[in-house]
Amino acid sequence: MSDFTTTIGLEVHCQLLTQAKMFCHCSTDYIGKEPNTLVCPVCLGLPGSLPVLNQKVVELALRAALALHCQILPQGVFHRKNYFYPDLPKGYQISQYDLPIGVDGFLEFYSRGVKKKVRIKRVHIEEDAGKLIHEGVFLPPGTSGVDCNRCGIPLAEVVTEPELSSPEEARDCLMMLRNIVCYLGVSDGNMEEGSLRCDANISLSSSSLLGVKVEVKNMNSFRSVYRALSYEVERQRKLLEEGKPIFQETRHWDEVKGVTVSARGKEGAEDYRYFPDPDLLPFSIKGEMIEEIKSELPELPLQREERFMTEYELSQGEAEILVQDKEIADFFEDTLRDFNEPRMVCNWITTEVFKNLKELGIDISQASITPAHLAELLKMVDKKEISGTIAKSVLEEMFATGARAREVITRRGISFISDEKELENIVREVIEKNPQSVADYLSGKEKALQFLIGQVMKETRGQADPELTKSILIKVLSSEE
């Protein structure tokens, strides 16, 4: 394998969480709506209509730019980016060109447990295009359908410097960026629904060879970003090793086939003829507005992750899993308020709570269980009132019915056997009934012990404390010798 350096840069579009579109009052709530119902003369680009900038768009973009440590430009100018495509009724997209919202920022994130930093080239705002459909509803043969509901939804575009050195790093960087916009309330960051979209440029170089930049598009999940870029690294490495040229081009990721495909025939096409939009006046961003937004920035995922590591003594991996979803991180900290055992709460959330959420196919915000209810359950486990195994099944019922731990336990008639004397009696009975296993254990077969613990559990219908059972068994068996 030759020594090539991989260089990756990302271009990320996030739909901003406004109620109204960027330049008109149409609703942005377009998912699942009938086509062309959230439209007006402005977002359809009808003659004579004029765009007026939604203030909230600037606020949200500023929030993102400031969280990414950007320098904020005092004045923003909108440009027209001209191209023809049926999902763009005006024939141009209102975007920003040489005067974006913010420039020269940076983003920090963890990749493989190591803290990395990538510089942010720019953050700018622009409008989204509509949607084209080619199938799925009845359309005359040889035609496509245009739905303009998405036209004019505000987007923030974040562009990183090409400083990421592997597909893994690119994915981790994107995940952090997603978390940041989610924490900020700037975007919902949903890649599957297209509210977060990522393009990448990637090049391989060696000491003797300058890299050729290839654009990769159409990656619709974190996983596909990782897969597409890994594919590109291999493809380009092979070409270089065979002494073949790499073309500067755009390639599309084909999720099903697992390959990138050249989007040929674009030579000469990329001429957007940018010019300042005469319909929109330059807007200024005042110092007070910047200060106000800065002062309102919430704790960001990386800060929170590092706080979890120091304050709760969690590993970077544990902290990362918790902070990846703000709601989960909140849930974790709320649970700690009633039951201050960070590691135990972390373990329960990342295993049992996650499992239940996954099975029910819901987010934590939709779950009927509250942090206080989880704390109540974990307290019982901690005090050895119930075993971990029972707690797991109680939790399942809490998720399913919204009942609290005590209700479930009373209803099921569960009483935890932690009385040592009582348990010892049962242990002795089990030993008496299973002489062969006892003999096996005494002759050194560890497995026999597990069998005996199982028998005690069976006798007690799972209500014995497994740790306690084990220690009593060992104690009684050693006296048998």
Add this chain to the structure above:
Amino acid sequence: MREVISLQELKRIAQVSKLELSEEELQGFFEDINNVVSRFEKLNDLDLQDISPTSHLSWSEPPFSSDEPRAGEGGEEVLKGAPQVANGYFVVPRVVDKEEKENEDRRV
């Protein structure tokens, strides 16, 4: 006429504007456009050393709108003027595969 824009450039401008021009039309535009653009050359006579580019004539603060959604003017009203409609969609000639990809590149 001074040639500021070459015939080659003109063809490209027509191409990105999705205009199909005949040879005759190209010739006509070639002369017209060059005549118009040559006039702008006069601007080069001005001394703009200390002047920053102006994108707009009015530098008053633009109005902002509030983030309040109102019912759109969509539905039938919007589709009424369209030459072809199906199931609430504007119907356009199918974008061929190659062009689709090419254009996807230019999309946001």
